[in-house]
Amino acid sequence: MNLGELSEQEQIRRQSLAELRELGIDPFPAEAYPVNTTSTEIKKQYSAEKNNFLDVSVAGRLMGKRIMGKASFAELQDHAGRIQLYITRDDICPGEDKTTYNNIFKKLLDIGDFVGVRGFVFKTQMGEISIHVKELKILSKALRPLPIVKEKDGKVYDAVTDPEFRYRQRYVDLVINPKVKDVFIKRTKIYNSLRELFNSRGYLEVETPILQSIPGGAAARPFITHHNTLDIPLYLRIANELYLKRLIVGGYEGVYEFSKDFRNEGMDRTHNPEFTVMEIYVAYKDYNWMMDFTEEMIEKTAFDLNGTTKVKVGEKEIDFKRPFKRLSMIDSIKEYTGVDISGMNEEQLRKTCKDLSIEIDESMGKGKLIDEIFGEKVEDHLIQPTFIIDYPLEMSPLCKKHRSNPDLTERFELIVNGQELCNAYSELNDPVDQLERFQEQLKLSEKGDDEAMYIDYDFIRALEYGMPPTSGMGIGIDRLTMLLTNQPSIQDVLFFPQMRPEKKDSVDSPEKFRKAGIPEDWVEPLQKMGYKTLGALRKVEKYKKLHQDLCGFNKKNKLGLKNPTQDEVKMWIDNPL
Numbered sequence: 001m002n003l004g005e006l007s008e009q010e011q012i013r014r015q016s017l018a019e020l021r022e023l024g025i026d027p028f029p030a031e032a033y034p035v036n037t038t039s040t041e042i043k044k045q046y047s048a049e050k051n052n053f054l055d056v057s058v059a060g061r062l063m064g065k066r067i068m069g070k071a072s073f074a075e076l077q078d079h080a081g082r083i084q085l086y087i088t089r090d091d092i093c094p095g096e097d098k099t100t101y102n103n104i105f106k107k108l109l110d111i112g113d114f115v116g117v118r119g120f121v122f123k124t125q126m127g128e129i130s131i132h133v134k135e136l137k138i139l140s141k142a143l144r145p146l147p148i149v150k151e152k153d154g155k156v157y158d159a160v161t162d163p164e165f166r167y168r169q170r171y172v173d174l175v176i177n178p179k180v181k182d183v184f185i186k187r188t189k190i191y192n193s194l195r196e197l198f199n200s201r202g203y204l205e206v207e208t209p210i211l212q213s214i215p216g217g218a219a220a221r222p223f224i225t226h227h228n229t230l231d232i233p234l235y236l237r238i239a240n241e242l243y244l245k246r247l248i249v250g251g252y253e254g255v256y257e258f259s260k261d262f263r264n265e266g267m268d269r270t271h272n273p274e275f276t277v278m279e280i281y282v283a284y285k286d287y288n289w290m291m292d293f294t295e296e297m298i299e300k301t302a303f304d305l306n307g308t309t310k311v312k313v314g315e316k317e318i319d320f321k322r323p324f325k326r327l328s329m330i331d332s333i334k335e336y337t338g339v340d341i342s343g344m345n346e347e348q349l350r351k352t353c354k355d356l357s358i359e360i361d362e363s364m365g366k367g368k369l370i371d372e373i374f375g376e377k378v379e380d381h382l383i384q385p386t387f388i389i390d391y392p393l394e395m396s397p398l399c400k401k402h403r404s405n406p407d408l409t410e411r412f413e414l415i416v417n418g419q420e421l422c423n424a425y426s427e428l429n430d431p432v433d434q435l436e437r438f439q440e441q442l443k444l445s446e447k448g449d450d451e452a453m454y455i456d457y458d459f460i461r462a463l464e465y466g467m468p469p470t471s472g473m474g475i476g477i478d479r480l481t482m483l484l485t486n487q488p489s490i491q492d493v494l495f496f497p498q499m500r501p502e503k504k505d506s507v508d509s510p511e512k513f514r515k516a517g518i519p520e521d522w523v524e525p526l527q528k529m530g531y532k533t534l535g536a537l538r539k540v541e542k543y544k545k546l547h548q549d550l551c552g553f554n555k556k557n558k559l560g561l562k563n564p565t566q567d568e569v570k571m572w573i574d575n576p577l
Contacts, residue, residue, distance in 0.1 A: 004023055005124075006528075007145075007528070008145060008528060008529070008553070008557075009144075009145045010014040010143060010145070011397070012110075013110055013141070013142070013143050013144075013145070014076065014143060016107070016108040016109075016110065016141070016401070017143065019103075019262045020104070020108055020138065020141065023103070025104070025138060026138075027138055027140070027141035028140055028141065028521065029137075029138075029139065031449045032056050032544060032572045033057075033059050033116040033137065033139055034434065034534060035057055035058060035059050035078075035116070035490055036055075036056060036057045036058075037053070037056050037058060038058065038078055038079070038080040038081070039058065039076065039077075039078050039080050039081040039082055039083035040080035040158065041062070041080070042058075042083060042121055042129060042131070043081070043083065043129050044127050046121050046123075048122075048123055052121070053118065053120065053121035054101075054120045054121075054159075055123055056118065056119060056120065056131060057116065057117070057118045058076065058078055058083070058116070058117060058131065059077045059078060059114065059115065059116040059117070059139060060077050060078030060079070060115070061076070061077045061112055061113065061114055061115075061142075061175065062074060062075070062076060062109060062110070062111060062112065062113045062114075062115050063075045063076065063077045063111060063112075064111065065105075065109070065111070065221065067106055067344050067484055070088060070089040070101075071086070071087070071088040071089070072086075072087050072088075072105070072106070072461065073085065073086060073087070073130075074087060074371060075375050076115070076117065076131075077175070077555035081108075081178075083129070083130065083131060084124070084128050084129070084130040084131070085117060085130065085131050085133050086122075086124070086130050086131065087101070087105060087132065087133045087136065088099040088101075088133045089102070091119075091132070091133065091134055092105070092134065092135065092136050092218070092428065095356070099377075100136065100413050100432070101545065104136075104138070105136060106369055109138070110141075110142060110145070111142075111145065111146055112142035112144070112145065112146045112175075113138065113140065113141055113142050114138075114139040114140035114142070115136060115137065115138055115139055116136075116137045117131060117133045117135065117137075118133070119133040119134040119135070119136040119137055120132050120133055120551065124277075126210035126273075127287050127340055128436065134231060137155060138385070139424070146172065146175060146176055147160050147165075147172070147176055149176040151179070154302050154322075160172075160176055160177065161172070163377065163489075163491065163500075164182075167496075167497050167499060168499055168502060169497055170408065179395065180489070180492075182485075183481070183485045183487060183492065183493060184493075184495065185421075186305055186481070186484065186485050187477075187481045187485070187493060189304065189305055189479060189534050190301055190305060190481055190484065191477070192304075193301040193304040193305065193390060194278060194297065194301060197296070197300055198254075198256050198280065202253065202254065203253070203254030203255060203256050203280065203282065204252055204254065204255050204256070205255075205256055205257065205258075206244070206247060206255050206256070206257050207241035207257060208237075208240045208257060208259065209243065210236060210237045210259075210260065210262075211225070211234045211236065211237075212228075212234065212235050212237055213234060213235070213573045214235070214454045214455075214456045214458075215235035215236075215237065215238045215454060216238075216241070216242040216453060216454060216456040216459065217238065217239030217240060217241030217242045217243075217260075217398070218239035218241070218453075219397075219453055220239075220263040220264075221263065221264045221265055222235040222236060222238050222262070222263070222264060223235065223236040223262050223263075223264045223273075224391070227286075230430065236259050237259065237262060237532050238261055238262065238263050238275075239259075239261055239277070239279070239383045239389070240257055240259045240261070240279055241279060241281075241474070242459045243279045244256075244279055244472070245281060245427060245459070245462070245467060245470065245472070246459065246462045247281075248281050248283050248467055248468065248470050249463070249465055249466065249467045252282065252283075252501050253282065253283050253284075253504065254280065254281035254282040254283065255280070255281055255345060256278060256279065256281070257278070257545055258276060258277075258278050258477065259275065259276070259277055259278075259279065260275075260276060261272050261274075261275055261276070261277050262275075263275075267383070267498065267506055269488060269489040269490060269491070270419055270479060270482075270489075270490055271490065272478070272490050272491070272494060272497055272498055273492070274498060274500050275476065275477075275478050276476070276477040276478055277474050277475065277476055277477065278474065278475050278477055279472065279473070279474040279475075280472065280473055281427070281470055281471070281472040282425075282470065282471055282472075283409040283468045283470050284468055284469055284470075284471070285424060285469070285470065286469065286471050286473040287389075287410045287411065287424055287471055288424040289471055290412075290424045290471040290472075290473050291324075291326070291387055291389075291424070294422055294424065294473060294475075295322035295323060295324055297475075297553070298322075298385065298414075298421075299320050299321060299322050300319050301480070301484070302320040302484060305484050306484065308451050311320040311339045311465070311483065311484055311486065312511070313417050313483055313486055314486070315340075316383060316417065316490065318383065318384060318385070318416060318417060318483070319385075320385060324384075324387055324414070324480045325384065325385070325386045325387065326386070326387040326389055326412075327387070327388055327389070327562065328389050328390040328408075329370070329374065329388050329390060329395075330342050330390070330392070330408075331447060332374065332378045332382075332388055333370075333373055333374060333377065333378055335378075335379050336378045336381055336494040337356060337378075339352055339355075339356070339373075341370065341392075342371065342407075343365075343407075346365065346366050346369065349366055349369040349370065350425045351370060352369075352373065353369055353372060353373060354524055356373065356376070356377060358372050358373060358376045358377070359372075360372055362447070363383070363444070365394060366394035367392065367394035367396075368389070370392050370394070371395060374388075379415060379418050379419070379420075380418040381418070382415040382416070382418060383414075383416075383417055383418065384416070385414060385416050385421075386414070386415050386416075387412045387413070387414055387415075387498075388412060388413050388414075388415055389411070389412040390402055390408045390409070390410070390411070390412075391408065391409050391411040391413075392407065392408060392409070392432060393406070393407055393408060393409055394440075395411075395437065396409040396411045397423065397437040397440065397441050397453055397474075398425060398427065398428055398434075398437070399411045399425040399426065399427070399428055400425065400426040400427065400428050400429075400430075409425070410425060410426035411423075411424065411425045411426075414475075416483060417483060419479060420476075420479075420482070420492065421476060421479055421480060422432075422473055422474065422475045422476075423469065423473070423476060424472060424474070424475075425471035426469070426470075426471055427467070427469075427470040427471060427472050429463060429466075429467040429468070429469065429470065430461035430463070431460050431464045434459075434460060434463055435455075435460050438453060438455040438456070439455065441453040441454075441455075442455060456549055462473045476563055478490050478493050478494065481493040505532055506532065506533055507527065507533065508532065508533045508534055510523045510524075512534060513526070513534065516534055516572065516575045516576050517571060517572060518572050519564075522550070522561065522564065525553055525554070525557075525559065525561070526550075527551070529549065529550075529553055535571060537573060538573055538574075540573050541575050543569050546569055546573070547564065547565075547566045547569040550563065550564065550569065551563045
């Protein structure tokens with residue numbers, strides 16, 4: 001990296017790095033540091049009466065310094081929280097050499113550096129639990145400055161809210177926004193709660209292929225790649241359903257998987273091309289049993305996470321206490337549109353969509369048309385947990401026909417806050433019927449539906465060996481986490497959401513600056529101060545403030561340049577060239 005491209009702060013930190021090495025200090029030591037407690041444990045358990053925590057060793061980032069002569073205060077942030085440090089010159093430098101305090105701590109340590117400290121705990125006159133530091137060790141030098149965020153009494157001020165920065169540099173977001181860490185801790189607790197229930201029933205957690213020769217189990221556009229050795233196209237998994245059902249054929253009673261799935265489709269606040277789904281399949285069950293099981297699962301997870309079944313989602317309160325409301329797909333459309341679609345053919349459904357001002361295209365078959373009506377006119381009304389049941393046959397190519405109505409299927413979706421959360425079936429285990437359904441999907445594909453299912457002949461072969469009556473259910477872990485942690489966007493519950501390639505900062509040439517009337521000697525200082533283009537310079541609203549900053553930069557860095565006048569700086573900004 002060219003040092004000329006670094007900001008002033010980055011250059012200062014690299015100078016500090018060099019000075020530390022000149023002092024014989026390794027800024028990135030390899031040996032383990034003996035941590036024996038955390039900031040949170042100290043704050044919870046310290047008692048002046050008990051006089052405990054007499055020899056503590058903690059490590060973390062330096063998040064603040066208040067230098068006061070021979071004694072100073074600092075703030076350390078470990079993985080659990082923050083705690084105040086009290087550091088005196090003579091404690092960490094008991095001998096004649098005071099370099100550790102005077103040079104290293106006061107001048108060469110920066111906010112964001114990792115340090116280890118050993119000492120004893122006490123309470124200051126202001127009543128704050130602190131560590132009186134006896135030893136200080138540098139564990140890692142941070143070469144980039146953290147954004148400045150103030151925190152006091154558990155409240156965060158000046159929090160960084162720019163999503164472009166937060167999602168792209170999540171590692172920084174986690175450091176400066178403590179509540180973000182809590183969301184991901186809760187996400188792990190959701191996994192643990194679900195696993196606890198499934199394992200208590202004796203169901204087996206498994207893994208199925210991500211690279212597949214046929215992308216099956218859902219109607220979605222896949223990502224395509226190529227295997228060089230086999231010289232064949234492969235697809236990133238869009239669902240793991242067909243492989244899990246193969247395992248039921250193989251003799252397992254119940255199997256489940258937390259799977260990364262990939263769909264080459266649009267991105268919005270509830271969709272990311274890479275997402276996590278939990279799918280579970282249990283033999284000798286039907287969709288009625290699975291509805292009861294899903295209610296138990298969601299209620300348990302909500303309570304395990306928050307100690308209550310009620311959660312705040314935006315301005316709404318959603319209660320996951322069972323039982324949930326149950327409503328058929330056709331009845332829900334009739335309730336919210338006044339139209340009875342039962343028995344309608346494709347042309348009648350097209351007319352209904354047009355009458356309801358729903359946008360459609362020629363590639364859509366009956367299933368997609370019904371889905372559009374439901375999505376446009378019904379879904380948003382379903383805030384409290386609601387099972388939409390008994391879907392039309394055309395919408396569910398992997399689902400059993402309804403036992404009392406052959407035009408319907410034994411399927412349900414759980415809708416919460418206007419969004420699908422779960423999808424479940426009484427699974428189709430008739431191989432002849434399944435092949436016919438796949439062939440119907442092939443016809444849709446030929447009409448131009450690029451989300452229609454492929455025919456998986458090996459899955460048909462598996463069913464021909466016999467699969468017992470089975471119910472399966474899939475739940476979006478990302479959406480469940482959004483609901484239970486009150487996050488408005490899927491990007492807020494993914495550590496590293498998919499983003500467009502990062503734009504590189506453009507830099508105007510020195511010649512362009514000179515043509516705008518800026519002296520050559522001032523081009524490099526301006527660009528180091530962040531004005532890399534004339535466009536950036538012309539956005540400055542207060543030329544007097546820029547003039548003051550330029551003079552300060554000149555003096556601080558001992559450039560020896562002739563300071564411009566305020567009128568000259570105003571001309572640089574206003575020059576139309």
